[in-house]
Amino acid sequence: MERPGEELPARRSAEQASADGRGAAAVEVLRRHSRAITALRGFREIVLISGVYLLYDLTRYLVKGHQAEAFSHAARLLHLEAVLDLDPESWLNHIVSAHMVIGLASDYIYATLHYIVTPVVLIWLWRRHSASYSSARTVLMVATIIGLVGFSLLPVAPPRMLPGFVDTMARFSHYGWWGNAASAPRGLGVDTNQFAAMPSLHVGWALWCGWQMVRHGRHLTTKVLGVLYPVVLSLDVVATANHYLMDVVAGVVVVVLAAALVWLMRFTWRRLEPHLPLHRFRLAG
Numbered sequence: 001m002e003r004p005g006e007e008l009p010a011r012r013s014a015e016q017a018s019a020d021g022r023g024a025a026a027v028e029v030l031r032r033h034s035r036a037i038t039a040l041r042g043f044r045e046i047v048l049i050s051g052v053y054l055l056y057d058l059t060r061y062l063v064k065g066h067q068a069e070a071f072s073h074a075a076r077l078l079h080l081e082a083v084l085d086l087d088p089e090s091w092l093n094h095i096v097s098a099h100m101v102i103g104l105a106s107d108y109i110y111a112t113l114h115y116i117v118t119p120v121v122l123i124w125l126w127r128r129h130s131a132s133y134s135s136a137r138t139v140l141m142v143a144t145i146i147g148l149v150g151f152s153l154l155p156v157a158p159p160r161m162l163p164g165f166v167d168t169m170a171r172f173s174h175y176g177w178w179g180n181a182a183s184a185p186r187g188l189g190v191d192t193n194q195f196a197a198m199p200s201l202h203v204g205w206a207l208w209c210g211w212q213m214v215r216h217g218r219h220l221t222t223k224v225l226g227v228l229y230p231v232v233l234s235l236d237v238v239a240t241a242n243h244y245l246m247d248v249v250a251g252v253v254v255v256v257l258a259a260a261l262v263w264l265m266r267f268t269w270r271r272l273e274p275h276l277p278l279h280r281f282r283l284a285g
Contacts, residue, residue: 045126048141070155070195074162077198077244086245089159089238096239097166104172109236111169111176114202117229121209129216135262140208143258147201150250155195160241168240199250200243206233207255 081087096103122140125133160167169176206229213226234251237243 070157073154074157077156077246081245089241089244090164092239093159093165093168093241097168097171100172103168104175106236106240107169107172107176109233110202110240110242113233114205117209118205121212125212125216132216135266136212139255139258139262140205142261143204143208143255144201146254146258147199147204150199151193151196154198156197157195158197158242159244165241169242197243198247199254200237200247201251202237202243203230203234203248203251204254206230207252
């Protein structure tokens with residue numbers, strides 16, 4: 001038989017156990033809710049990135065029938081570089097294409113890193129630097145869209161399509177997975193825009209990756225690689241005759257312009273948000 005004085009501690013223990021149970025249930029609900037939000041955000045990112053890729057795929061239809069114009073733009077670009085005495089494409093291309101080891105390494109750099117490093121940096125930002133991810137991703141997307149507009153309005157044939165240059169990717173294609181359409185896999189050349197030389201998104205994306213690595217990297221190695229990566233890729237796209245020097249410059253300009261536009265949009269939003277009705281309603285709530 002329980003004594004009267006023992007009922008109170010027992011009741012308290014039962015109440016504590018009940019409270020602990022409710023707390024654990026609440027934590028579990030929050031955990032599931034957080035996972036659901038993360039899954040939705042991940043799905044949104046996949047949709048956004050897929051949408052940008054579809055826009056890129058669309059550009060090959062927009063430049064269809066403009067081949068003569070693309071070759072004319074290429075000739076003018078080379079002439080401008082010659083006038084400015086800034087035309088390293090030919091001698092770099094012949095140095096690389098004359099040596100199989102150098103040429104093949106350059107081909108793999110061009111055909112591989114562009115498609116690996118950028119997603120890896122995006123995932124790294126998502127997992128380790130989530131506070132900066134949204135802004136950084138937006139800069140990358142805006143830069144890509146600006147580049148796609150450039151491809152559509154100013155189609156330019158790459159050096160590898162012109163006489164006097166060696167198509168390094170085609171020369172060593174039997175050692176890789178690409179065919180005669182730059183880094184496109186064999187048989188998929190018809191699905192790529194071969195006149196997307198200006199600006200170089202290879203360089204633009206590499207510059208964006210290097211920027212994020214230098215900005216957010218916690219180790220010296222990460223920061224050094226962030227500096228070297230865009231430099232190496234800039235030399236590579238010229239040496240493999242996939243881009244002109246001016247394409248490289250345009251790729252840098254595209255990223256700088258995108259970063260400025262995103263900063264301006266965020267600055268304008270911060271100034272306007274306190275004056276919007278929705279903001280006042282949220283504060284009142």
